Amino acid sequence: MQKYDFLVVGGGIFGISSAIELARRNYKVGLINPDTLPHHLAASTDVSKAVRMEYGSDIEYFKMAEICIRKWREWNDILEEKIFHEVGFLMLCKKKIESDKNSYERHSLNYLIANGYNPERLNSAALKNRFPAVNTEIYTDACYNPVGGYVKSGKAIEALAQYARKLGVDIHEGQTAQQLLHENGKLIAVKTQENATFHCGHAIIAAGPYTPYLLPELKPFMKATGHPVFWLKPKDPLLYATPKLTVFMADISNTGWYGFPFLPEHGIVKVARHASGLIMDPNKDDRYVSKDEIRQMRTFIATTFPSLLNAPLVYTRRCLYADTLDGHFWIDQHPEIKGLTISTGGSGHGMKMGPIIGEMTADVAEGKVHQFSKRYRWRHLNPNTLQSEEARNIDRAKI
Numbered sequence: 001m002q003k004y005d006f007l008v009v010g011g012g013i014f015g016i017s018s019a020i021e022l023a024r025r026n027y028k029v030g031l032i033n034p035d036t037l038p039h040h041l042a043a044s045t046d047v048s049k050a051v052r053m054e055y056g057s058d059i060e061y062f063k064m065a066e067i068c069i070r071k072w073r074e075w076n077d078i079l080e081e082k083i084f085h086e087v088g089f090l091m092l093c094k095k096k097i098e099s100d101k102n103s104y105e106r107h108s109l110n111y112l113i114a115n116g117y118n119p120e121r122l123n124s125a126a127l128k129n130r131f132p133a134v135n136t137e138i139y140t141d142a143c144y145n146p147v148g149g150y151v152k153s154g155k156a157i158e159a160l161a162q163y164a165r166k167l168g169v170d171i172h173e174g175q176t177a178q179q180l181l182h183e184n185g186k187l188i189a190v191k192t193q194e195n196a197t198f199h200c201g202h203a204i205i206a207a208g209p210y211t212p213y214l215l216p217e218l219k220p221f222m223k224a225t226g227h228p229v230f231w232l233k234p235k236d237p238l239l240y241a242t243p244k245l246t247v248f249m250a251d252i253s254n255t256g257w258y259g260f261p262f263l264p265e266h267g268i269v270k271v272a273r274h275a276s277g278l279i280m281d282p283n284k285d286d287r288y289v290s291k292d293e294i295r296q297m298r299t300f301i302a303t304t305f306p307s308l309l310n311a312p313l314v315y316t317r318r319c320l321y322a323d324t325l326d327g328h329f330w331i332d333q334h335p336e337i338k339g340l341t342i343s344t345g346g347s348g349h350g351m352k353m354g355p356i357i358g359e360m361t362a363d364v365a366e367g368k369v370h371q372f373s374k375r376y377r378w379r380h381l382n383p384n385t386l387q388s389e390e391a392r393n394i395d396r397a398k399i
């Protein structure tokens with residue numbers, strides 16, 4: 001009978017980064033994942049995810065993202081594949097950044113300057129010259145930061161899985177965790193739907209929105225929410241290609257809209273909405289984007305990128321967040337079951353924070369304290385807890 005020091009359940013960015021970090025620490029590590037890596041329904045399975053330091057007044061996320069950007073650059077070298085594209089990050093505003101409506105952008109800009117960065121402030125004329133696709137009759141102020149960009153998220157998971165295997169991680173695809181086996185309050189194994197049993201000294205549940213289905217005691221504190229993603233095929237790709245467009249947020253705290261420059265491998269411009277989303281059951285609910293959401297996207301495009309208005313819509317998907325009620329990660333050992341750690345609660349932040357999530361999860365699983373782990377410990381949230389991320393366009397009500 002094979003037994004792992006650590007068994008990771010889930011091969012998204014939480015799981016694969018944790019497996020890599022534990023393998024680097026010379027543990028015998030196994031990882032199980034339904035289907036292949038990346039899973040076709042996982043949030044990680046996409047062409048791009050934003051990597052940004054801009055987190056409004058939240059200095060801890062700013063510091064974590066700053067570290068992660070350096071580590072994404074290192075991962076480019078380690079993986080011998082360019083999965084992080086540092087094309088820059090653009091905050092578009094309909095009013096002055098100093099406006100009360102733009103606290104996210106204002107705080108982000110101030111933190112960048114205070115920490116030695118040199119973002120460019122762009123008025124309408126400068127914005128039109130630098131990023132000509134943007135409708136500067138609507139967006140009159142902007143901030144461009146060259147530090148940041150996007151990760152090819154699906155490719156990143158593939159490359160990280162290959163790297164994990166090189167480090168000795170046993171990755172078992174097509175294994176769906178069904179039951180956690182424990183004796184005398186100590187976890188001893190994980191049983192799968194496929195009738196396999198994986199024994200371990202310690203398990204890490206990194207199953208994203210499926211986590212509370214394995215651990216029902218977490219259901220009061222987290223939910224799965226679905227968010228629309230759209231691929232548009234521009235008639236003039238060069239107008240939307242870097243450097244004429246970067247990763248952007250379009251007055252996001254007031255609209256939820258953000259997107260990416262033209263991706264030549266797919267021939268598309270991707271836009272998405274970072275908002276409340278729809279509460280979903282990841283096991284039962286379909287993930288289709290509604291006609292009303294498509295209409296809302298077209299309205300956004302008409303006011304932001306007029307030349308993209310009639311671009312064919314070639315693909316949609318609904319990205320599932322593992323949303324905690326307060327919008328923060330959930331990384332901690334189980335308070336009652338020994339040998340069990342939870343690493344989930346991406347809430348839309350997971351991929352960009354991948355390098356630090358793996359380190360934090362490994363530290364917590366070893367019983368250590370990570371420099372950022374206190375905030376993400378097991379906590380008893382009130383059902384009326386409000387999310388606080390300033391960049392997320394939510395109604396400040398319960399998710």
